[in-house]
Amino acid sequence: MAKKMRLTIKIGSNVLTRKDGSLDVTRMSALVDQSAWLRNEGHEVILVSSGAVASGRSELKHIQHDLDSVDQRQLFSAVGQAKLINRYFELFREYGIAVGQVLTMKENFNRSDHFQTQQNCMMVMLENNVIPIVNENDTVSVTELMFTDNDELAGLVTEMMNSEMLIILSNIDGIFSGDPSDGNAQL
Numbered sequence: 001m002a003k004k005m006r007l008t009i010k011i012g013s014n015v016l017t018r019k020d021g022s023l024d025v026t027r028m029s030a031l032v033d034q035s036a037w038l039r040n041e042g043h044e045v046i047l048v049s050s051g052a053v054a055s056g057r058s059e060l061k062h063i064q065h066d067l068d069s070v071d072q073r074q075l076f077s078a079v080g081q082a083k084l085i086n087r088y089f090e091l092f093r094e095y096g097i098a099v100g101q102v103l104t105m106k107e108n109f110n111r112s113d114h115f116q117t118q119q120n121c122m123m124v125m126l127e128n129n130v131i132p133i134v135n136e137n138d139t140v141s142v143t144e145l146m147f148t149d150n151d152e153l154a155g156l157v158t159e160m161m162n163s164e165m166l167i168i169l170s171n172i173d174g175i176f177s178g179d180p181s182d183g184n185a186q187l
């Protein structure tokens with residue numbers, strides 16, 4: 001990769017968490033090593049990272065079981081996002097690289113004023129050698145307008161930031177015609 005590129009890398013929850021839902025810090029650390037290497041090669045890196053809900057769920061083992069799914073998502077993401085960004089912050093700091101958190105929502109891509117503010121924020125971060133780590137703001141994105149997963153968010157970020165490449169890290173083999181867990185879906 002001789003040409004210096006702007007890369008958007010999407011890291012899915014399944015990549016970051018172990019079977020019991022806890023954060024897989026070994027894998028996270030390996031991904032940070034590789035992102036730091038890309039940065040040191042002169043590429044600009046933007047991370048779109050899931051994992052907030054999963055890491056919050058594993059942190060709060062004794063929650064009230066009568067919470068509905070929206071309350072649970074809000075509670076887990078509020079705690080889990082803090083844990084997630086803190087881990088990234090500490091891991092990147094070992095390389096002397098600063099990271100910043102960008103939490104967003106689908107409607108921020110539809111309103112031109114929000115779009116421009118968000119784009120400007122991430123441009124300023126890149127210009128100042130700060131790696132943006134983007135996730136959906138799951139604490140307030142609870143309607144039918146929310147992203148189903150971060151693949152769509154990563155695509156919108158790629159377009160908004162004119163990234164030359166989008167890399168999706170996933171435990172799914174590729175693009176399926178339907179839900180991969182459904183036996184009829186074709187790769």
Ligand code: GLU
Nearest residue numbers: 013050051052053149150
């Ligand atoms: N924004 C969600 C999270 O961080 C994404 C869930 C997912 O699709 O992996 O937990």
